[in-house]
Amino acid sequence: MVQKTHSTAPATQPPVETGSCEAPRSALSMFGTETHMGATIFYDQNSEIYGENEPADYVYKVLSGTVRTYKVLNDGRRQVGAFYLPGDVFGLEIGDEHTFSAEAITDSSILVVKRSTIIAQASRDNSVARELWAATARELRRTQDHLLLLIKNAQERVAAFLLEMADRSHSAGAIELPMSRQDIADYLGLTIETVSRTLTHFETAAAIELPRSRRIVLRNRSALHKLNA
Amino acid sequence: MVQKTHSTAPATQPPVETGSCEAPRSALSMFGTETHMGATIFYDQNSEIYGENEPADYVYKVLSGTVRTYKVLNDGRRQVGAFYLPGDVFGLEIGDEHTFSAEAITDSSILVVKRSTIIAQASRDNSVARELWAATARELRRTQDHLLLLIKNAQERVAAFLLEMADRSHSAGAIELPMSRQDIADYLGLTIETVSRTLTHFETAAAIELPRSRRIVLRNRSALHKLNA
DNA sequence: CGACCATTTGATATGGATCAAGCGATGTGG
């Protein structure tokens, strides 16, 4: 089992690897489930994992919790780039700096691996190189889908978001949203008022139930799906 | 020199390699300037290079002309994913199918290389593998920038588009736009009326000159830049 | 209990879409 550091990592500060970092068997394992390299770090809710333009020396994998990446535009608006759930890899760059900032949305445990280690492995092991490429390609695909969302209307965006979260959290009954309405709004390019109104509209239309503001039950998936491309 | 097939490739049909396909020295050269592998194919204006969901057996590089990639949503709207100018690589996928369609905007000559060839080389040559990764990472970066555009207002989008095209076409004086207003609108997530109005507004504000509808002179770059993030 | 923060709900404003018409360049046939 992965050893657990219980030092809430200070924001921005590069993670300190803890003792139990075993001999790296394969950097590929970074992306697998039975990994044995890197360090596990705990981040408190809303703490920064890294900032935009900081050196991209590490690659991250969510073990538990949820992470958002985002950019703040010069006029103060924030655009959320993605939400990362357990199992998701984030922060992998080919350049030397992170292009987005990353924060823990909830208390999170994150597996942190040195990028240089992975890249060194990739130069020896084809399958690792391929995995690096694949990770970036997945990110590209996700970004393309996100881009297509932003040209749709509010109902379509919110519906797509709910279906995406339902898929990814693969929990049978209700979706438990870790993020705030503001996070959702900034992801969808809407205001929090519009997100809220759209959700109540879906509830009125019996497409969803909202037992609590962060718990959503999809009642009529196909109705939500019909709103999409 | 690369040999030139003068068969306007029939839309959708996979390109037929022509005789002069030399022994592939390095797939990396695909991305370099002094390439010696693959075939050059001419595409007439508005002809399809490949369609969404078609097998992604080839990778493409613009030698001359301009290419657009796009997706048509179920409601008929079209989203242009990117414009590719001479030197740009497009159509590289990690999966087996193209995620967007591609068309020549003007008559274009395109270098076409078998993806399997490049991937085979990548498994032998680290630098090729790295180049594949880098190409996908560039595409990711471009898509992230594009996504950030779509949350801005019309003036900011059009200004960003003009500055981007000015940068990329690195021609001193005027930008010669190969694409129609509709292409621009579908790239920016606006209507052609809004694009047109915004351009005339910039002209009135003396930020640009519009000698002909597809020729634009940037008069006040910093004014355009100020509109951006 | 009371303060605080997230969320919802309400009223109004507005940027860009839509609908519609005009204009200029290019090409075609008589």
Place this chain on the structure above:
DNA sequence: CCACATCGCTTGATCCATATCAAATGGTCG
């Protein structure tokens, strides 16, 4: 060579979805 159709673009008038501004509600934690 000119009348006329066509196409891409511009301009005008109106409408509507979402933003904005503002207030009420509800849940959480000290």
